[in-house]
Amino acid sequence: MAGPAVLRCTGLRKRFGDLQAVDDLGFHIAEGETYGLLGPNGAGKTTSISMIAGILARDAGEILLDGTPLTAASVGPKAGIGYVPQELAIYPDLSGAENLAFFARLYGMSRGEARRRVAEVLETVGLADRAKDRAKHYSGGMKRRLNIAVGMLHRPRLLILDEPTAGVDPQSRNAILESVGRLAGGGMAVLYTTHYMEEAERLCDRVGIIDAGSLRAEGTQRELVALVEERDRVALGAGGDLAAAAAALAEIPGVERADRREDGLELALDDARDRLPEILRVAAKAGAAVRSVSVTEPDLETVFLHLTGRALRDRA
Amino acid sequence: MRAALLITAKDLRQRTRDLSLPMYALLLPLALAFVFDLTMGAASGGERFRYVVADADGGPAAARFVDAVLRPVERAGVIELRTARTAEEARRIVDEGDAAAAFVVPAGFSAQVAAGRAAELRVIGSAESTTGTQVARSLATSYAAEVRAVRLAVAVAAGGRPDPAEARDLAARAAAVPAPVAVEDRTAANRQLSVGTYMAAGMAVFFLFFTVQFGVTGLLEERAHGTMPRLLAAPIRPVAVLAGKMLTSVLVGLASMAVLVTATTLLLGASWGDPLGVALLVAAGVLAATGIMAILAAVARTPEQASGWQAAVAVSLGALGGAFFPVAQIGGIVAALGLLTPHHWFMRGLADLAGGAGPAAALPAAGAMLLFAAATGGPALLLLGRTLRA
Numbered sequence: 153m154a155g156p157a158v159l160r161c162t163g164l165r166k167r168f169g170d171l172q173a174v175d176d177l178g179f180h181i182a183e184g185e186t187y188g189l190l191g192p193n194g195a196g197k198t199t200s201i202s203m204i205a206g207i208l209a210r211d212a213g214e215i216l217l218d219g220t221p222l223t224a225a226s227v228g229p230k231a232g233i234g235y236v237p238q239e240l241a242i243y244p245d246l247s248g249a250e251n252l253a254f255f256a257r258l259y260g261m262s263r264g265e266a267r268r269r270v271a272e273v274l275e276t277v278g279l280a281d282r283a284k285d286r287a288k289h290y291s292g293g294m295k296r297r298l299n300i301a302v303g304m305l306h307r308p309r310l311l312i313l314d315e316p317t318a319g320v321d322p323q324s325r326n327a328i329l330e331s332v333g334r335l336a337g338g339g340m341a342v343l344y345t346t347h348y349m350e351e352a353e354r355l356c357d358r359v360g361i362i363d364a365g366s367l368r369a370e371g372t373q374r375e376l377v378a379l380v381e382e383r384d385r386v387a388l389g390a391g392g393d394l395a396a397a398a399a400a401l402a403e404i405p406g407v408e409r410a411d412r413r414e415d416g417l418e419l420a421l422d423d424a425r426d427r428l429p430e431i432l433r434v435a436a437k438a439g440a441a442v443r444s445v446s447v448t449e450p451d452l453e454t455v456f457l458h459l460t461g462r463a464l465r466d467r468a
Numbered sequence: 469m470r471a472a473l474l475i476t477a478k479d480l481r482q483r484t485r486d487l488s489l490p491m492y493a494l495l496l497p498l499a500l501a502f503v504f505d506l507t508m509g510a511a512s513g514g515e516r517f518r519y520v521v522a523d524a525d526g527g528p529a530a531a532r533f534v535d536a537v538l539r540p541v542e543r544a545g546v547i548e549l550r551t552a553r554t555a556e557e558a559r560r561i562v563d564e565g566d567a568a569a570a571f572v573v574p575a576g577f578s579a580q581v582a583a584g585r586a587a588e589l590r591v592i593g594s595a596e597s598t599t600g601t602q603v604a605r606s607l608a609t610s611y612a613a614e615v616r617a618v619r620l621a622v623a624v625a626a627g628g629r630p631d632p633a634e635a636r637d638l639a640a641r642a643a644a645v646p647a648p649v650a651v652e653d654r655t656a657a658n659r660q661l662s663v664g665t666y667m668a669a670g671m672a673v674f675f676l677f678f679t680v681q682f683g684v685t686g687l688l689e690e691r692a693h694g695t696m697p698r699l700l701a702a703p704i705r706p707v708a709v710l711a712g713k714m715l716t717s718v719l720v721g722l723a724s725m726a727v728l729v730t731a732t733t734l735l736l737g738a739s740w741g742d743p744l745g746v747a748l749l750v751a752a753g754v755l756a757a758t759g760i761m762a763i764l765a766a767v768a769r770t771p772e773q774a775s776g777w778q779a780a781v782a783v784s785l786g787a788l789g790g791a792f793f794p795v796a797q798i799g800g801i802v803a804a805l806g807l808l809t810p811h812h813w814f815m816r817g818l819a820d821l822a823g824g825a826g827p828a829a830a831l832p833a834a835g836a837m838l839l840f841a842a843a844t845g846g847p848a849l850l851l852l853g854r855t856l857r858a
Contacts, residue, residue, distance in 0.1 A: 202697070
């Protein structure tokens with residue numbers, strides 16, 4: 153990470169009537185970095201990326217793409233952006249190859265260059281053998297892949313993906329996530345919006361948590377978890393002398409709390425995975441017979457709950 | 469401009485795969501023009517009424533009827549005239565369907581007219597060609613009005629003998645006509661489209677309004693398909709999207725009209741007139757249709773809503789403008805309302821070209837249609853442009 157900033161947004165604002173959809177939003181994305189905007193539906197994700205993609209005029213703020221100011225009226229700078237809308241944005245009566253060729257030409261490629269690039273991208277998204285079929289005959293997952301292929305066709309500096317896995321079956325979802333991972337590996341900056349916590353955790357180098365149009369926090373997953381001061385939790389299913397075991401475990405450095413439960417013990421601590429062998433050894437030595445172990449680490453869902461007072465999916 | 473052309477090329481590719489375009493642009497107008505042409509008794513090449521005249525008199529009054537009334541109409545291309553030696557032969561020709569009606573001038577006709585006594589001119593019409601019989605009756609009546617003493621008798625072949633009551637009535641009406649009726653008005657005849665041409669032109673301009681909507685309604689379809697945000701995110705000016713859609717409308721309109729003019733000329737024997745004049749009218753008509761359909765697309769929210777409104781407007785304007793029949797002949801408010809439709813001016817422009825007039829004859833009608841185009845296309849561009857600006 154930590155290449156030069158491809159995208160830098162500061163003070164973005166957008167109001168629709170009485171609704172302040174985006175309020176003083178700012179973040180940056182470096183070359184090769186995948187940045188996730190995580191938030192429930194209605195949080196302002198799509199409005200934010202519509203302004204960044206130049207589809208929607210903003211009320212205030214600044215957007216710089218590789219240092220060049222970007223507005224809804226910009227033409228040339230938009231060539232540096234690839235945009236994958238949440239809804240399928242392809243022409244059902246055209247074939248996959250024709251869809252791609254149209255957008256390739258619209259982004260300024262010559263006929264020959266477009267032909268070559270279309271073939272490459274079809275191969276990348278696994279649609280080469282269905283290139284001549286009309287898009288309306290594709291499966292849902294294939295349409296999604298074609299939708300993403302259009303966005304990356306012209307090798308943009310910044311690829312914006314607006315919830316690309318919404319309504320997709322698990323298999324296609326996995327394929328899409330793998331594709332996005334490869335794109336970022338190729339040096340492209342990726343802005344990824346989602347309300348799926350697992351996707352943000354899997355794909356994103358940094359995550360911005362957005363709610364009610366405002367960025368509540370941002371950072372790596374570890375930084376965000378540290379921000380809310382949540383501890384890992386270890387639950388031991390155990391019998392034997394649980395009282396002695398709880399007392400012994402509480403003495404381990406880094407263990408904040410060790411409580412006896414009806415069917416075992418529960419610990420709150422830092423770095424649970426690293427301390428697990430010691431925990432099991434101390435528990436056994438104190439007379440506890442451990443039958444099962446489960447480790448729960450705080451995740452972005454926990455962070456979101458902490459920051460907004462509600463779960464990610466409450467409004468999803 | 470490059471982006472607009474790319475969008476137009478994409479739209480045309482999509483439209484050629486959609487059967488509705490060839491349906492509205494070619495098949496329906498051709499089929500309906502053919503059907504209307506047939507049902508109005510003037511199928512391809514048959515718009516002239518065929519008559520037979522049997523002159524048993526041979527006198528000057530009979531000769532005047534044939535030479536001064538029938539022959540000029542024949543020369544104008546409205547009728548075909550042949551002669552029979554006897555009234556029986558004329559009747560047989562009508563019975564066999566070889567003529568729409570027969571004019572029978574009995575022996576002594578000229579002498580009766582010269583003496584100022586009642587003379588009888590008989591029209592034997594075919595029951596299967598009511599229009600042809602009516603036209604024949606009108607021709608005879610016009611002569612009867614000129615020569616007030618002539619008593620006109622009319623018989624319909626399928627009905628057997630002439631109806632004495634009707635004959636008396638016609639004779640009375642003929643005598644009551646205050647002044648002779650001109651049979652031939654060369655100016656009027658020259659501005660009259662044949663039935664085949666009228667129906668071909670009417671159907672072409674009627675369906676033109678359905679054809680051009682495929683372009684402008686495409687803006688709403690881009691929204692419905694979710695592709696509009698993607699177009700707006702591309703490195704092109706939003707106006708290129710609008711220009712591409714308008715260009716699609718104009719191109720499909722011009723192409724469909726060109727094909728229809730050619731096809732109806734070859735298949736239905738339509739005579740459109742001076743090619744340059746027709747081209748002027750077609751171009752102006754396409755722009756007017758595009759403007760009107762565009763303003764409807766600009767205020768509609770969905771492609772379905774736009775199509776519904778466009779169909780209603782296209783049918784209403786077509787009916788008022790005389791795409792199906794010459795409503796101007798009705799007169800009154802209907803004819804006045806017809807002036808507010810591009811269809812009326814298109815048909816009038818073609819009528820102005822009829823009879824060999826040059827392209828300049830089409831300029832007034834083309835100018836009127838361009839006014840429609842400006843009055844609707846301008847506001848439509850402003851409204852549609854506003855929807856593209858975020």
